[in-house]
Amino acid sequence: MDSTTNESDYSLFSISQAAHACNLSRSSLIRLEEKGLLTPARTNAKSGYRYYDTNNISRILQIQKFQWMGFSPEEIISYYESGGKADGLLDGLEQKLSVLQQQIEEMRLRSHDVQDMSLSILNIPETLCCVRKYQGALIQDKYHASYDFFHECVEKGIALAPKPLFVINERTDYLEGKITSTPYDFYICIPVLPEQAPEDAVPIPACTALSLLVYGDYSSLNEAHLYLGEQVRKRGLTPAGYIRAIALVAPYTGKEINPDRYCSQLVLPVEEKNSSTAPI
Numbered sequence: 130m131d132s133t134t135n136e137s138d139y140s141l142f143s144i145s146q147a148a149h150a151c152n153l154s155r156s157s158l159i160r161l162e163e164k165g166l167l168t169p170a171r172t173n174a175k176s177g178y179r180y181y182d183t184n185n186i187s188r189i190l191q192i193q194k195f196q197w198m199g200f201s202p203e204e205i206i207s208y209y210e211s212g213g214k215a216d217g218l219l220d221g222l223e224q225k226l227s228v229l230q231q232q233i234e235e236m237r238l239r240s241h242d243v244q245d246m247s248l249s250i251l252n253i254p255e256t257l258c259c260v261r262k263y264q265g266a267l268i269q270d271k272y273h274a275s276y277d278f279f280h281e282c283v284e285k286g287i288a289l290a291p292k293p294l295f296v297i298n299e300r301t302d303y304l305e306g307k308i309t310s311t312p313y314d315f316y317i318c319i320p321v322l323p324e325q326a327p328e329d330a331v332p333i334p335a336c337t338a339l340s341l342l343v344y345g346d347y348s349s350l351n352e353a354h355l356y357l358g359e360q361v362r363k364r365g366l367t368p369a370g371y372i373r374a375i376a377l378v379a380p381y382t383g384k385e386i387n388p389d390r391y392c393s394q395l396v397l398p399v400e401e402k403n404s405s406t407a408p409i
Contacts, residue, residue: 140182141170141171141180141181141182142180142181142182142185142186143178143179143180143181144158144159144169144178144179144180144181146181147181147185147186147189150186151186151189151190151193153189153193158179158189161189161192162179164202165202165206166192166202166205166206167185167188167189167192168185169181169185170182170184170185192205195208195218198218198222199222199225200218200221200222204217204218204221235377239378239390239392245344245345246341246342246343246344246349246353246356247341247342247344248339248340248341248342248356248357248360249339249340249342250337250338250339250340250399251337251338251340251396252335252336252337252338253335253336253337253338253340253373253396253398254335255332255333255334255335256290256292256318256320256332256333257290257320257321257323257326257330257331257332257333258318258319258320258321258330258331258332258333259278259282259287259318259319259321259327259329259330259331260316260317260318260319260330260331260333261274261278261281261316261317262314262315262316263314263315263316263317264312264313264314264315265312265313265315266300266309266310266311266312266313268347268350270312270315271296271315271317271374272380274315274317275294275296275317275376275381276381278317278319279294279317279319279381282319282321285327287319287321287325287326287327288321288322288325288326289319289320289321289322290320290321290322290323292320293320293375293376293377293379293382294317294318294319294320294376294381295318295373295374295375295376295396296315296316296317296318296373296374296376297315297316297318297333297371297372297373298313298315298371298372298373298374299313299314299315299316299371300313300315300371300372301368303354303355303357303358303372304358304361304362304368305358306355306358306359307355308351308354308355318331318333318373333373336369336370336396336398336399337369337398337399337400337401338373338396338397338398338399339357339360339361339364339366339396339397339399340394340395340396340397341353341356341357341360341394341395341396342377342392342393342394343392343393343394343395344390344391344392345388345389345390345391346388346389346391347388347391347393350374350393353393353395354372354395357372357395357397361397361399366399366400367399367400368397368398368399368400369398369399369400370397370398371398372395372396372397373394373395373396373397373398374393374394374395374396375393375394375395375396376393377392377393377394378390378391378392379391379392379393
């Protein structure tokens with residue numbers, strides 16, 4: 130022990146002892162201090178040695194728990210500065226849970242290996258997109274248009290959101306129980322990050338929708354459209370917009386993916402039966 134150590138240091142712990150107790154490195158403790166998360170019980174002004182008490186140790190363990198939960202240093206600091214009010218942390222954790230649930234649902238979609246369909250009524254959130262109008266009727270038309278526009282967005286330096294691209298099709302034939310080969314207008318929608326969106330980005334409005342998940346390659350898409358149209362008639366629903374075809378698992382998500390594992394979502398905005406005002 131050096132000559133600068135005071136007797137009061139005996140009741141404290143060295144940085145090595147504190148780090149060992151918390152299963153951290155010395156540098157990790159110093160980083161906590163640099164981020165404003167931790168203040169040693171005492172720092173020797175002459176030697177720079179740090180000393181920690183039991184409160185420091187328990188706080189470090191709590192910080193580790195918060196970090197494991199995914200909270201940022203700023204969120205953890207705010208918790209302590211507020212005297213332990215956890216409302217902010219709870220809100221953040223609930224948001225993370227919502228995202229995790231969405232991720233679980235997506236993985237369920239990706240794990241599905243039987244070619245079939247699944248129908249439901251969903252609330253679809255608003256999505257900010259770069260949008261380009263094209264014309265055609267074939268899957269190949271939309272496939273090539275999607276790749277061309279996607280490439281253009283990247284080339285322009287647009288910050289893309291990690292959401293599936295989709296197509297809005299101005300067609301109503303399937304609602305009448307038929308599939309025609311007449312070309313129609315369609316719009317390729319590339320989701321972008323709202324905080325970095327270009328000025329001409331378009332908000333695709335939220336809606337209540339009849340949603341049909343279609344598993345497997347694209348050979349059954351015409352059948353899926355006809356089935357969706359049939360369900361609209363059977364349920365007495367009123368369309369409130371054009372159908373959206375969302376590429377959840379598609380060629381652009383990975384060339385290695387087997388076409389049998391593709392998953393498309395047909396989304397038709399519908400009027401809410403219990404509301405006098407239809408969604409846009």
